[in-house]
Every structure is written in C-alpha cells, then in structure tokens.
Amino acid sequence: MKKEITRRNVLKSAGALATMAGAGIGMPGILRAADTMKIGLSIPITGLQAILGETLLNCYRLAADELNAKNGIAGRQIELVVEDNQTTTKGAIDKARKLIGQDKVDVVMGTIISLERSATLSVTSRAKKLFFYPTNFEGGECSPYFVATGPIPMQQVDPMAPWITETLGKTVYIMGSDYAWPRKMTEAISASLEKNGGKVVGADFYPFGTQDFGPAFQRINGEKPDVVWSMVVGNDAVTQMKQYRSFEIQQPLIAPLDEVFNKDALPPGVAAGTYAPQPYWMSIDNPANKAFISGFRERFGQDKMVNGIGEGGYNGLHLYALAAEKAGSFEDDAVLAALPSVEFDAPQGLVRIEASNNHCVVNSFVGQAAQDGIGYDVAKAFGTIKPVTEYCKL
Amino acid sequence: MEVAATTLLNALTLISILALVGLGLTISFGLMNVTNLAHGEFVAIGAFSVYYIQSLGGSFWLGLMVAPLAGAAAGFILEWLILRHLYDRPVGAILATWGISLILQQSLELIFGLGAKPVVPPVDGVSDLGLITYPTYRLILISIAATTLLAVLLLLRRTGFGLDIRTVIQNREMAEAVGINTRRAFAVAFAFGAAVAGLAGALVSPLATVLPQMGVNYLANSFFVVIVGGAGSITGLLAGSSFVGGFTSILNYQISPSLAQALVLTAAIVLVRLRPNGFVPVGSRFS
Numbered sequence: 222m223k224k225e226i227t228r229r230n231v232l233k234s235a236g237a238l239a240t241m242a243g244a245g246i247g248m249p250g251i252l253r254a255a256d257t258m259k260i261g262l263s264i265p266i267t268g269l270q271a272i273l274g275e276t277l278l279n280c281y282r283l284a285a286d287e288l289n290a291k292n293g294i295a296g297r298q299i300e301l302v303v304e305d306n307q308t309t310t311k312g313a314i315d316k317a318r319k320l321i322g323q324d325k326v327d328v329v330m331g332t333i334i335s336l337e338r339s340a341t342l343s344v345t346s347r348a349k350k351l352f353f354y355p356t357n358f359e360g361g362e363c364s365p366y367f368v369a370t371g372p373i374p375m376q377q378v379d380p381m382a383p384w385i386t387e388t389l390g391k392t393v394y395i396m397g398s399d400y401a402w403p404r405k406m407t408e409a410i411s412a413s414l415e416k417n418g419g420k421v422v423g424a425d426f427y428p429f430g431t432q433d434f435g436p437a438f439q440r441i442n443g444e445k446p447d448v449v450w451s452m453v454v455g456n457d458a459v460t461q462m463k464q465y466r467s468f469e470i471q472q473p474l475i476a477p478l479d480e481v482f483n484k485d486a487l488p489p490g491v492a493a494g495t496y497a498p499q500p501y502w503m504s505i506d507n508p509a510n511k512a513f514i515s516g517f518r519e520r521f522g523q524d525k526m527v528n529g530i531g532e533g534g535y536n537g538l539h540l541y542a543l544a545a546e547k548a549g550s551f552e553d554d555a556v557l558a559a560l561p562s563v564e565f566d567a568p569q570g571l572v573r574i575e576a577s578n579n580h581c582v583v584n585s586f587v588g589q590a591a592q593d594g595i596g597y598d599v600a601k602a603f604g605t606i607k608p609v610t611e612y613c614k615l
Numbered sequence: 616m617e618v619a620a621t622t623l624l625n626a627l628t629l630i631s632i633l634a635l636v637g638l639g640l641t642i643s644f645g646l647m648n649v650t651n652l653a654h655g656e657f658v659a660i661g662a663f664s665v666y667y668i669q670s671l672g673g674s675f676w677l678g679l680m681v682a683p684l685a686g687a688a689a690g691f692i693l694e695w696l697i698l699r700h701l702y703d704r705p706v707g708a709i710l711a712t713w714g715i716s717l718i719l720q721q722s723l724e725l726i727f728g729l730g731a732k733p734v735v736p737p738v739d740g741v742s743d744l745g746l747i748t749y750p751t752y753r754l755i756l757i758s759i760a761a762t763t764l765l766a767v768l769l770l771l772r773r774t775g776f777g778l779d780i781r782t783v784i785q786n787r788e789m790a791e792a793v794g795i796n797t798r799r800a801f802a803v804a805f806a807f808g809a810a811v812a813g814l815a816g817a818l819v820s821p822l823a824t825v826l827p828q829m830g831v832n833y834l835a836n837s838f839f840v841v842i843v844g845g846a847g848s849i850t851g852l853l854a855g856s857s858f859v860g861g862f863t864s865i866l867n868y869q870i871s872p873s874l875a876q877a878l879v880l881t882a883a884i885v886l887v888r889l890r891p892n893g894f895v896p897v898g899s900r901f902s
Contacts, residue, residue: 268828272730399873427872430832432632432823435625435753436867443618459731459824467750467822469741486731486824 258297258551260285260538261304261320263331263341268308269429269455270333273530276481277355278303279521280531281330284538287516294542295549302326306337308455313340321348327551328353330537333530334454335359335401342367351553353541355533357477358580359405363613366553368560368574370537370581371530373608374409377498380585380603382413389473389496390447391419396437396461397452399426406452422446427453427461434461438468450475459486466491479528483595493594500583501529501569502597510568526595529569536567536581540574570605578615580608620747622864628753630853630860631760635815637837637844637852638767639690639808645847646784647801648705649698653712654837655830656719657686657809661816662825663723666732675737679817686813689719691806698805699798716830723827736821756818763814768849780804784847839883845893854894859883 262281265274285299293299302324304316313332320326321344329345330353332338338354339362345352346364353368360373385393393414397403403426411421422444425437434453441449449472453461458478465474475496480503483492503514503526513535517527541556543563548555561576569584585606588597636658643651664685665678693715701708738755741748771777782790783800791797815833823829836859844855859879866875887893 266729267724271826275729425872428876431872432819432832433625433629433864433867435621435628436864436872439618439621439625439868442621456731456824456826460822463736464750464822467736467739467741467752469748469750486733488733488735 256297257300258294258545259300259302259324259326260541261302261317261324261326261329263304263306263313263316263320263329263337265308265333265337266303266305268312269457270308270337272456272482272486273333273528274305274308276526276528276531277331277333277534279517279525280527280535281538283513283517283520284535284542286520288539288542294551295546297551299542306332306341308334308337310336310340313337314344317341317344321345321350326350328541328553328556330534330541331355338362339401349553351541351556353534353537355537356530357402359402360610361401361405361612363578363610363615365557365579365615368537368540368579368581370540370572370574370583371533372498372500372583372585372606373580373610374406375610376500376583376585376606376608378406378409378413380606381498381587382410382419383417384587384601385448385475386414386417386419392422392444392446393419393448393450394422394441394444394446394472395424395450395452396434397424397426398454398457399428403452403454410450427457429455429457431457432460434464435468438465438470441470441472446472448473448475452477456486458482462487462491478590479530480526480596481528481531483590484526487594490592490594492590493592495590496600497588497590497597499529499586499588499597501532501567502586502588502599503527504588504597504599505569505586507568507570509566509570513568532568533581536565536569536572539565539567540572572605575608576615578608578610578613580610580613582607617747618868620744621749622868624747624749624753624757625868626857626861626864627757629864630856631757632815632819632833633837633840633856633860634764634852635760635811635818636833637840637856638764638849639805639812640837641841641844641846641848641852642804642808644841646780646804647698647702649702649708649712650705651698651712652709652834653693653716653719654809654812655832655834656716656723657689657812657830658816658819658833659720659723659825659827659830660689661686661813661818662734662820662823662829663727663732663816663827664813665817665820666727666734666825669735675735675821678820679814682817683810683814686816687806687810689813690809691802693809694802694805699801702801720827720830727827730826732825734820734825752821756822759818760815763811764849764853767811771849776800776803839880841893843883843886843893845895848895851893851895858886858894 264278285301289298306312306316328351332341333356346366351366355370357371358369358373395407407424478492518525544556544560548559560574564571564573573582582605585603586599587601589600590597640654643649661682664682668678697711736752738751742751779795779800783797840855840859845851862879
C-alpha cells in the first residue's frame with residue numbers, strides 16, 4: 222500500500238481510506254480485533270435527559286482518550302460503541318441487547334434516569350455482563366454485575382439533613398418528578414430530617430412533561446415551609462426553575478441542578494443562590510480536577526462545563542480500567558474480583574468501590590450556585606461517605 | 616379566597632395556552648376534516664423563533680411578532696406541499712402529518728442542536744393584585760391570549776371571510792355550490808391556525824422548556840380540548856379548554872398531579888361518551 226492519497230483512491234473504498242489515513246497520521250497501523258476492547262455506552266442523547274447526555278458521553282470519550290493515549294487498558298485500545306437510548310425504557314432495553322448480543326462489548330456503561338438504568342440492568346444482569354451506572358442512584362437495585370459510581374441517598378441526605386436544620390430551617394416542602402429517584406430520596410429525606418428535629422411538610426410528584434408548576438407554588442405559599450427541595454429533573458427542571466423565579470418565592474431552594482444544566486438550559490442567573498448536594502463540583506480545588514476540566518475543555522470547547530454525572534461516568538471507566546489491568550483480563554468475574562482493591566484519584570478526590578454492595582465510596586458536598594447562576598461554591602464539605610445498604614449484601 | 620384566586624389565575628394561564636394551541640386544531644379538524652399531528656411543531660417553531668431572535672440580540676417582543684409569521688409560513692408550506700393533496704384521504708393525512716411532525720422535530724434539532732434552549736422572559740417579578748400577588752408575565756400571557764381569541768371570534772363572526780369559513784365548516788358541498796373557493800379558504804385558515812399556534816409557542820417559551828419535541832406535550836391535551844369542546848367552533852374550543860385547563864388546575868392543587876392528569880383524561884372520555892359531538896356541536900346555535 223504505497224499509493225498516495227488522491228481523490229481517486231479515496232473514492233475507491235472507505236476501507237482503504239481508513240487504512241491510509243491511519244498510517245498517514247502516524248497511528249500504530251491497523252489494530253486487529255484482538256487489540257481492542259469494547260465499551261458499550263447507553264446514553265440518552267435524545268429525549269428528556271438530552272441536556273445531560275451529551276456531557277456524559279463526552280466524559281466517557283475523555284476517559285477513553287486518556288487511556289488510549291497511554292497504553293489503553295492492559296495494552297488494548299478502547300473502542301467506544303455509542304448508542305442513544307432516547308431516555309426510554311424500550312430504547313434502553315433494545316440498546317443493551319444490541320450492545321451485548323451484537324457488538325459483544327466487554328462492559329456496558331451509561332444511562333442517567335432510573336427507567337434507563339432499570340431497563341438496562343434487566344438485560345445486563347441476566348446476561349451476567351458488567352454494567353457501570355454513573356448517576357445519583359436511589360438504591361434498591363442490587364446485582365453482583367451492577368456497579369454504581371454515583372451517590373445513593375444516604376450518602377447525600379444523611380450528612381446534609383443536620384446541616385439543613387441548622388442553617389436553612391426545620392420544615393421542608395418537596396416537589397419532584399414522578400419517578401423512582403425523587404420518591405426514594407423523599408423517603409430518605411423524611412427519615413433523616415425527623416432524626417434531626419426537622420420535618421417534611423408536603424411532597425408532590427409531577428409527571429414528565431408537566432407544563433405548569435403553578436399549583437406547586439401555590440402549595441408553597443400555603444404551607445410556608447422554611448426550605449423547598451426540588452427533585453424535578455431534566456427538561457422539566459427548566460420549566461420548573463423558570464416558573465419558580467417568576468413566582469418570586471423567597472424560601473431557600475435545593476435543586477438537582479449542576480454546572481452543565483445551568484449553563485446550557487437555564488436562562489442566565491435563574492439558578493443563582495440555589496443549593497445542591499453533589500459528589501463533585503468544578504470548583505473543587507485539586508490537581509486531578511484541574512486536569513479533568515482542562516482535558517475536557519481542550520477536547521470539547523473552552524466554554525464547556527462538566528458535572529457530577531459526567532464525572533461519575535469518567536470515574537467508572539477509569540475504575541474499570543484499573544481493575545481490568547490488575548486482573549489481567551476482561552472477563553466480567555475477574556474484573557469484579559479486582560474492582561474493590563483498586564482506587565482512583567478522581568476529580569472529586571479518591572474513590573473506590575465497596576465490595577459489600579458494588580456502590581462507590583464518594584465525596585459529599587453541598588454547593589451553592591454563584592451569582593452568575595452557573596458555577597457552584599462549596600458551601601459545606603462532608604468528606605467521603607461509605608455506602609451502607611440494607612437492600613444489598615453481596 | 617386567596618387559594619381560589621390563585622387557582623383561578625393558574626387555570627386561566629392553562630386555559631389560554633390550550634385555547635391558542637387548540638384553535639389551529641379545531642380549524643383543521645372541523646374545517647378540513649384533517650387530523651393534523653404536526654400541529655405541535657408549530658408551537659415549537661413559535662418558541663424557537665423567540666429563542667432565535669433573542670440569540671441575535673432582539674427583544675422578546677420582536678420574537679413574539681416573528682413567531683406567528685414563522686408559524687404561518689410553516690403552515691402555508693405544509694398545506695400547499697402535502698395536505699391539499701390529501702383532503703380526500705383523512706387516514707393518509709394522519710400518517711403524512713405524523714411524518715412531517717418527526718421531520719420538523721429533527722430539523723429543529725439539526726439546526727439548533729440538542730438540548731433545551733434558554734429564553735429570557737420580558738418581565739420579571741410579580742404583580743400585586745390586592746388579594747394576592749401573581750407573576751406579571753403570566754398576567755400578560757392571559758391578556759394577550761384573551762385579546763387574540765376575541766379577535767379571532769370577531770373575525771369569524773363579523774367578516775365576510777369568517778362567514779365563508781363558517782359556511783365551509785357547516786356544509787362543504789353547499790359552500791362550493793354557492794361559489795365559495797373552499798381550497799383558498801382551507802389554505803388561509805390552515806396557515807392562520809398555524810400562526811396562532813406559533814404565537815402560543817412564543818408565549819409559553821419563557822415558562823416552558825424550549826425543545827424540538829415540546830409540541831408533543833401540547834398536542835395531546837389540545838386534541839382533548841377540541842374533542843371535548845366540539846370540533847370546528849370557537850365557543851366549543853373555549854368550553855373544552857376551560858374544562859380541561861380548569862379541572863387540571865383545581866385537581867393539581869388538591870391531589871397528586873399524576874393522578875389529577877389521569878382523572879381529567881378519564882372525565883374527558885366519559886364526556887365524549889355522553890356528548891359525542893362535544894359541548895358545542897357544529898351547527899348548534901352557539902357554534
């Protein structure tokens with residue numbers, strides 16, 4: 222293959238093009254199938270979680286690029302197989318089946334909201350295929366092949382409840398999207414607040430696609446709680462935040478927002494002053510975080526933001542790589558066995574997987590949105606919290 | 616009292632939006648016997664117009680004026696390219712408009728990118744109404760919607776064009792027999808309905824999430840409004856939106872919102888069983 226790259230040759234075949242282009246920019250020749258390993262990504266690129274899906278995908282790309290630039294995983298280059306699950310149950314099931322059955326991926330990662338995760342898990346656990354979930358997780362699902370790198374309610378709510386009753390107030394009104402995570406979080410919040418002398422005075426859950434949150438604000442004006450805790454998520458959170466501001470509600474607001482969401486989806490300043498519990502903030506000051514943010518921005522744009530879900534995905538891929546490297550194998554059981562014994566110096570701080578439940582030992586912070594309504598200052602850091610699960614004893 | 620007043624204003628906001636979106640549907644459904652599943656996309660086009668004008672540095676109000684024009688243009692093109700060939704095939708029209716709806720959604724996504732678009736409201740804050748305070752923008756929305764609907768009502772009742780339209784709705788063959796150009800009436804009426812949907816999209820853009828798929832949320836509810844109220848009449852439209860919007864607002868405050876939505880839809884189904892032609896059937900005194 223000593224031909225020059227001419228228009229005619231390029232048009233001859235796409236395969237030849239790939240070969241020559243690869244050789245042309247000094248890549249190590251064509252990789253045979255055995256030289257790559259596959260990570261299947263199930264991402265909500267369209268639908269309710271489209272806003273956050275793109276950032277999550279880019280965080281996986283960043284982690285894969287970082288590893289590929291060195292030695293891949295145990296000498297194998299990472300090939301990402303990306304699928305759009307459309308933020309639907311059916312999409313998530315179909316895509317998980319395709320990734321496992323057709324693409325024969327070594328591991329499945331991704332998904333954001335509960336329904337995507339449960340649907341994916343229904344396929345992966347039956348296939349005994351490892352599945353890494355990056356998002357804040359309401360708990361309740363447990364499988365030896367399921368790894369959660371995001372926080373469960375007790376890791377966020379338990380440390381936060383005493384802080385709320387001391388700094389913000391005793392009574393809390395909750396409004397959430399009508400699905401598993403907000404409902405389970407509400408149970409955890411009620412229990413935790415009561416232990417600390419606080420109380421949930423009302424909780425309303427709104428179906429996806431709700432256009433008018435007026436009645437909820439009317440409830441807030443009636444109940445007069447000290448604090449409003451919103452768990453309305455995704456695109457509906459845009460509707461909810463815009464309307465919250467227009468009703469000029471004075472109570473402090475805890476909202477499940479982050480840097481990406483605030484910048485890309487909300488009008489400027491709408492999120493200013495709101496609180497949020499997260500395992501990761503861009504403002505955390507450590508070398509790993511600086512490298513993470515600058516790497517992300519170099520690749521995807523200097524004005525881009527990252528968030529806790531993206532970081533959870535990034536950590537998951539790196540933890541997997543460390544475990545596979547240590548196990549010297551991509552077999553699910555071998556990686557699983559090695560997983561609890563590795564640690565990753567994540568942007569949020571050191572993280573590891575707890576052997577007893579495959580959940581992640583994560584950091585817990587309360588952030589407060591700055592005046593620009595995009596970035597967050599750390600209002601309180603609770604350190605790393607070990608996941609304790611009644612429902613999961615592996 | 617305060618609760619009642621806020622509930623009333625919440626209901627009026629919802630009723631305004633439903634009535635504006637439903638207007639175009641009631642025209643295409645009642646006038647042309649076309650089930651237009653792409654109607655929601657006119658709402659999205661209106662909202663994206665405001666976003667686009669704002670992103671160029673224009674004001675919300677300019678966007679509000681551009682939105683109906685964009686909606687009308689989209690409606691006119693859709694009618695001319697597709698619908699006019701399908702007036703005799705209502706089922707074909709359902710399929711075609713559904714396809715158009717997907718194409719429009721994807722086109723918006725290709726042009727403007729993934730994810731929600733920010734729209735800045737023209738006014739912030741609340742107004743003191745004596746008894747209660749209520750967001751100023753919502754009061755503006757209600758007034759603009761009421762003015763628009765009143766104008767449409769006058770147009771249909773007091774102008775020659777309105778007379779033509781009402782004639783065509785009541786009896787198409789007879790209208791043609793007396794020399795009304797039904798094709799032209801269809802084209803203008805359809806573009807007009809799309810323009811009002813575009814206006815609705817512009818009005819909700821500061822309140823709602825501006826997404827290519829946003830129209831879908833409005834489409835289903837507006838169909839209920841039209842069917843419950845009676846297709847093809849403005850009074851029916853108002854009755855239908857008052858029923859769906861008012862009921863939803865009252866129940867949402869009292870019970871779980873998910874349950875409220877289910878109850879409203881159940882009530883609508885029961886109503887359609889009892890009054891198959893809606894509250895205000897076409898041809899009745901009040902249509």
